[in-house]
Amino acid sequence: MSHVFPRHTKSNPPLAVKGDGIYILDANGKRYLDGSGGAAVSCLGHSDADVTAAIKAQIDNIAFAHTSFFTSEPAERLADRLIAHAPGSLERVYFTSGGSEAVESALKMARQYFVEKGEPSRSHFIARRQSYHGNTLGALAAGGNAWRREKFNPLLIDVSHIAPVHEYRWREEGETAEEYGLRVANELEAEIQRLGAENVIGFIAEPVVGATMGAVPPVKGYFKRIREICDQYGILLILDEVMCGMGRTGTLFACEQDGIAPDIVTIAKGLGAGYQPIGAALCTSEIYDAFVNGSGFFQHGHTYIGHPTATAAGDAVVKKLTEGGLVARAAQQGEVLDAALREAFGQHPNIGDIRGRGMFRGLEIVADRATKEPMDPAKAINKKLKAAAFEAGLVCYPMGGTIDGQRGDHILLAPPFIITDDQIGELVDKLGTAIREVLG
Numbered sequence: 029m030s031h032v033f034p035r036h037t038k039s040n041p042p043l044a045v046k047g048d049g050i051y052i053l054d055a056n057g058k059r060y061l062d063g064s065g066g067a068a069v070s071c072l073g074h075s076d077a078d079v080t081a082a083i084k085a086q087i088d089n090i091a092f093a094h095t096s097f098f099t100s101e102p103a104e105r106l107a108d109r110l111i112a113h114a115p116g117s118l119e120r121v122y123f124t125s126g127g128s129e130a131v132e133s134a135l136k137m138a139r140q141y142f143v144e145k146g147e148p149s150r151s152h153f154i155a156r157r158q159s160y161h162g163n164t165l166g167a168l169a170a171g172g173n174a175w176r177r178e179k180f181n182p183l184l185i186d187v188s189h190i191a192p193v194h195e196y197r198w199r200e201e202g203e204t205a206e207e208y209g210l211r212v213a214n215e216l217e218a219e220i221q222r223l224g225a226e227n228v229i230g231f232i233a234e235p236v237v238g239a240t241m242g243a244v245p246p247v248k249g250y251f252k253r254i255r256e257i258c259d260q261y262g263i264l265l266i267l268d269e270v271m272c273g274m275g276r277t278g279t280l281f282a283c284e285q286d287g288i289a290p291d292i293v294t295i296a297k298g299l300g301a302g303y304q305p306i307g308a309a310l311c312t313s314e315i316y317d318a319f320v321n322g323s324g325f326f327q328h329g330h331t332y333i334g335h336p337t338a339t340a341a342g343d344a345v346v347k348k349l350t351e352g353g354l355v356a357r358a359a360q361q362g363e364v365l366d367a368a369l370r371e372a373f374g375q376h377p378n379i380g381d382i383r384g385r386g387m388f389r390g391l392e393i394v395a396d397r398a399t400k401e402p403m404d405p406a407k408a409i410n411k412k413l414k415a416a417a418f419e420a421g422l423v424c425y426p427m428g429g430t431i432d433g434q435r436g437d438h439i440l441l442a443p444p445f446i447i448t449d450d451q452i453g454e455l456v457d458k459l460g461t462a463i464r465e466v467l468g
Contacts, residue, residue, distance in 0.1 A: 042054035042055065042056065042058070043055040047073070047074020047075045048074065048075055049073045049074065049075055049444075049446065050062050050073045050074070050443060050444045050446060050447050050451060051074070052074060052423070058421065059421060060418070060421050060422065060423050061421060061422050061423065061443075061451065061454055061455055061458060062074070062423045062443065062444065063417075063422050063423055063424045063441050063442075063443050063455045063458075063459070064423055064424050064425035064440060064441060064442045064443070065297075065298075065302075065442045065443060065444055066302060066423070067239070067271070067297065067425060067442075068238060068271045068272075068276055068297050068298065068388065068425075068440075068442035069297045069298065069300075069301065069302045070301055070302040070444050071274065071275060071276065071297075071298040071301050071345075071349070071354070071358070071387075071444055071445050072301040072303075072345060072348060072354070072444060072445065072446060073444040073446050074302070074444075076301070076303070076348070078344055078348060079301065079303045079341055079344045079345055079348070080303065081344075082340050082341060082343065082344035083303060083304065083337055083340060083341050083344075085340070086102055086336055086337050086340035086341075087337055089336075090336055091336065091337050092332075092335060092336060092337070093336055094331070095329070095333055095334045096329070099334065100334065100336040100339065101336075102336050102337075102339040102340035102342075102343050103123060103334045103336065103339040105339075105343045106121070106123075106339045106340075106342045106343040106346065107120075107121040107123075109343060109346050109347065109350070110295075110308070110310065110346065111310070113280050113281075113346075113350055114281065114293075114310055115281055115283060115284055115288075115289040115290075116288075116289020116290070116312065117289070117312045117313055117314070118289065118290075118293065118310045118311065118312055119311070119312055119313035119316055120310065120311050120312075120313070120315075120316040121308050121309075121310050122137065122308060122309045122310075122311070122326070122333070123306065123307070123308050123333050123334040123335070123338075123339060124296070124306070124307040124308060124309065124330065124333055125305045125306060125307060125330060125332045125333065125335070125338070126296050126305050126306070126307045127162055127270035127271070127294065127296035127297060127307050128161075128162030128163050128164040128167045129162075129164070129307055129330060129333075130162075130270060130294035130295065130296050130307035130308055130309045131161045131162045131164075131166070131167040131170065131232075131268060131270065131294050131309075132162065132164045132166045132167050133294075133309045133328060134232075134266050134292045134294050134309040134311075135153065135166045135167070135170065135229075135232075135266075136166070136326075136327075136328045137292060137309060137311060137315065137326065137328070138153075138229050138230050138264050138266060138291075138292060138315075139151070139229055140319070140326065140327060140328075141264070141315050141318050141319070142229060143322075144318040144319055144321075144322030144323060145318055145322075147226070149226055149227055150226065150227060150228060150229045151227060151229065152186070152187075152188065152223050152227050152228050152229060153170055153185075153187045153188070153228075153229055153230060153231070153232060154187070154188045154189075154190060154216060154219050154220070154223075154228065154230070154231045154232075155170045155171065155172060155187050155188070155189050155190075155231070155232045155233065156172055156189060156190055156191065156192045156233055157172040157189045157190070157191060157192055157432075158172050158173070158192045158194070158237065158240050158241050158430075158431075158432070158433070159171050159172040159173065159189075159192065159232075159233065159234055159237060159240060159268075160172075160173045160176065160234070160237075160238065160239045160240045160271075161232060161234075161268050161270075162270070163176065165180070165183055165184060165185075166185065168180060168184060169184035169185045169186075169187050170187050170232050171240075172189045172192070172240070173239070173240045173429075173433065174429060174432070174433025174434070175428075175429050175433055188219050188223065190212070190215040190216055190219055191212045191215050192212075192237060192241065192244070193208075193209060193212055193237075193244070193246045193247060193250050194237075194241060194244050195208060195247050196244075196380070196381040196383065196392065196400075197400070197431060198212075199247075205247040205248060206247065206248055206249045208247055209246065209247035209248065209249050209250035209253065210249065210250075210253055212250070213250050213251075213253035213254050213257065214253070214257075216231055216254060216257050216258075217257045217260075217261075220257070220261050220263065225261040225262060225263065228261070228263045229263065229264060230258070230263045230264030230265065230266050230291070230292075231254065231257075231258060231263060231264070231265055231266065232266040232267075232268060233254070233266075233267060233268065234267070234268045234269070234271070234272060235251065235267055235269060235272055235273075235277075235282040235283045235285075235286060236272040236277050236282055236384070236385055236388060237272075238271035238272055238388070238440065239271065239425070239427055239440065240427070240429070240430070241390070241430055241438065242383075242390030242391070242392060242427065242430060242438030242439065242440045243383055243384035243385070243388045243389050243390030243440055243441075243442075244383060244384075244390065245277075245383065245384065245385050246286060250286075251283065251286040251287075251288050252286065252287060252288060254288075255288045258291075264291040264292060264315075265288075265290045265291050265292075266290060266291065266292045266293070266294070267282075267283050267290040267292070267293045267294070268293075268294050269281060269282050269283070269293055269294060269295050270294050270295060270296045270297055270307065271297055271388075271442075272385075272388055273293070273295045273297075273298065273299075274295055274297065274298030274299050274345075274346070274349060275298060275349045275354060275355035275358045275386070275387075275445065276297075276298055276358065276386060276387055276388045276442060277358075277362075277384075277385035277386040277387075277388050278355070278356075278358050278359030278362055278385055278386030278387070279355065279359070279386075280346075280349060280350065280355050281293065281295075282385075285385065291311065291312050291314075291315060292309055292310065292311045292312075292315065293309070293310050294307065294308070294309050294310075295307060295308050295310070296308070298345070298349075299342050299345065299346070300338060300341050300342050300345060301341075301345045303341045303345070304335075304337060304338040304340075304341035304342065305332075305338060306335070306338040306339065306341065306342045349445075354445045354446070355445075357445050357446070358386045358387040358445040359386050361387060361445065361447055361449075361452070362384070362385065362386035362387045362388070362389070364449055364452055365387065365389055365441070365443070365447075365452050365455075366382070366384070366389060368452050368453065368455075368456045369382050369389060369391065369441075369456060370382055372456050372459075372460055373391060373460075373463070376463070376467075377396075377397055378393055378394055378395070378397075378403075378463075378467045379391050379392070379393065379394070379397075379463075380392045380393070380394035380397055380400055384441075387442060387443060387444075387445055387447075388440075388441075388442050389440075389441045389442075390438050390439065390440050390441070391438060391439045391441075392430060392436070392437070392438045393409055393410070393413075393436075393437040393438060393439070393467070402430070402431060402435045402436045402437065403436075403437055405428060405429075405434055405435055408428070409426075409428070409437045409466060409467075410426035410427055410428040410437040410438070410439075411426070411428070412466045413426045413437075413439060413462055413463070413466050414426045416461070416462035416465045416466050417458065417459060417461075417462035419462075420458045420461040420462055421458055422455065422458035422459060422462065424439055424440070424441055424459065424462075425439065425440035425441070425442070426438065426439045426440070427440065439459070441455070441459075443455060
């Protein structure tokens with residue numbers, strides 16, 4: 029009998045024993061193609077010798093040193109490397125052990141920034157419906173994932189949620205994509221005015237929405253308008269790139285493709301590529317200087333922040349992503365994946381939309397392509413697709429509640445950047461097996 033408290037108490041998952049490139053092998057020798065990188069984590073696959081060597085070398089020197097006493101060489105190197113490639117005036121890196129911690133840190137950093145500036149009335153965040161920002165209480169409150177929030181709503185801080193950007197679902201007839209983007213972006217201005225700008229800390233959003241909607245990119249011009257509104261009213265723009273960042277969408281930072289830079293950006297997942305638990309919140313020099321010129325102390329912290337072994341892994345990963353050319357490969361192979369998905373499923377009667385950027389792709393499942401009517405939620409299509417794909421030897425990331433937290437199903441794909449053309453064909457074939465079994 030296992031004493032592990034699993035995610036699902038009625039499931040009995042196989043025992044993973046070995047990683048081999050983009051594959052995971054279980055104790056029975058079955059090979060699974062990791063078509064979602066776990067949860068958009070394993071960007072380098074499961075057996076990268078350079079990253080494991082960096083981890084071993086760091087452990088031989090020192091595995092851990094608490095940041096209340098020491099900094100470390102790998103933490104300094106990784107921070108330098110990230111800032112060298114970061115957009116805008118991002119200047120400082122606050123390390124964490126994962127994405128939820130990174131978002132939690134960003135929210136508290138943003139609040140304390142205004143306290144340090146003498147604006148303590150600022151206490152409100154604005155986010156978007158159908159978003160996901162993590163599972164700690166602050167991050168969960170910021171997120172708009174209704175299913176994940178439901179049991180914990182009484183414990184969550186009050187966060188306003190405006191409309192997301194989902195062109196396939198909500199662009200109106202006769203409306204251009206840019207007109208649609210401006211319309212939903214202007215909801216932010218309306219909500220700031222309703223709350224009073226003097227009471228608002230910032231706006232948090234995923235540049236490309238991941239788990240909750242399935243690799244939904246913004247329309248052109250949306251984030252430029254969002255940036256204008258934040259600047260006009262003096263609030264912070266916080267971008268959550270935990271899932272879509274670190275090369276996943278074809279640029280190291282996802283927001284680069286929208287021509288903007290945030291005040292704070294959160295990263296994780298691909299930062300450690302699964303080899304060590306690590307995340308970070310990057311902030312501008314203006315934010316950092318408010319702490320320097322104020323109390324000098326961020327009233328926040330976790331035991332394992334800036335962990336030397338984790339940052340050594342992260343430094344090796346980011347080096348491969350940048351100098352090693354794997355961000356560019358993600359963009360290139362993402363186009364191959366997109367073409368393969370459209371060829372295989374572009375005319376399927378139950379695939380309404382194929383979307384995404386780089387190595388981050390989503391397929392939205394519908395009952396009727398013409399009307400975009402979703403499947404009956406009682407059919408649990410996303411769960412059946414996940415099980416059928418797993419049986420076929422494919423790890424993918426189906427989810428439900430795509431439209432409003434209750435209706436809608438999608439499949440999220442986020443394979444390692446090292447995937448070959450032949451392996452893309454294998455992924456699509458195995459996904460096709462699952463789709464035929466569940467949808468016919």
